[in-house]
Amino acid sequence: MSFREITMSIRAINRASSEFNRIQTDAELMTARIKSFGAALAGIGAAGTAIGYMANQFGILNDEQTKVLTGTMMLVSVMGMFLRTSTGLAVAQKVYAAACAFATAVQNVLNISYATFLALTGVGIAVIAAAAVAMYAFANSMNTATASVQNFNATAAETPTRVKGIIRGGDAELARRGIE
Numbered sequence: 001m002s003f004r005e006i007t008m009s010i011r012a013i014n015r016a017s018s019e020f021n022r023i024q025t026d027a028e029l030m031t032a033r034i035k036s037f038g039a040a041l042a043g044i045g046a047a048g049t050a051i052g053y054m055a056n057q058f059g060i061l062n063d064e065q066t067k068v069l070t071g072t073m074m075l076v077s078v079m080g081m082f083l084r085t086s087t088g089l090a091v092a093q094k095v096y097a098a099a100c101a102f103a104t105a106v107q108n109v110l111n112i113s114y115a116t117f118l119a120l121t122g123v124g125i126a127v128i129a130a131a132a133v134a135m136y137a138f139a140n141s142m143n144t145a146t147a148s149v150q151n152f153n154a155t156a157a158e159t160p161t162r163v164k165g166i167i168r169g170g171d172a173e174l175a176r177r178g179i180e
Contacts, residue, residue: 027093034092038083045077 049070056066082088 030093030096031089034089035084038080038088041080041083042077043080045073045075045080048073048076 052061052066052069052073055061055069056063061069083092
């Protein structure tokens with residue numbers, strides 16, 4: 001193992017250690033919050049049960065309504081007490097972890113769609129740029145071809161149609177006689 005690999009490993013461990021400490025702190029904070037929420041639920045359930053009995057005593061609720069209300073409040077109280085236990089904390093944390101996993105999956109889908117959008121946008125821009133370069137090259141070659149044809153035509157217009165490369169003595173005389 002090289003010195004560079006060792007230093008990279010140490011840096012990775014140092015960065016991971018601080019993240020693990022942060023995760024531990026978050027988990028302990030979540031445990032305290034769940035216990036506090038469980039205590040509040042247990043208190044609300046107990047208070048609701050007491051209110052139900054008191055309402056029955058004063059005739060506000062009949063016996064059937066009191067049974068429903070106190071049964072519901074006892075269930076709330078039991079849920080609160082369950083959240084205060086280690087099993088309740090574990091269940092709550094698993095539910096939270098599942099919700100976080102779902103949120104992470106949704107975020108990954110959004111990131112992938114955003115990356116796809118950026119890639120397609122980049123490809124679209126690249127295609128437009130390539131088309132512009134191709135159009136410029138085609139126009140440039142057409143301008144060169146047009147200039148070449150114009151030069152040829154200008155040269156052809158200046159050149160006489162009846163030209164002999166070699167003129168002998170007396171040819172001019174013969175040519176003159178043929179014309180007259």
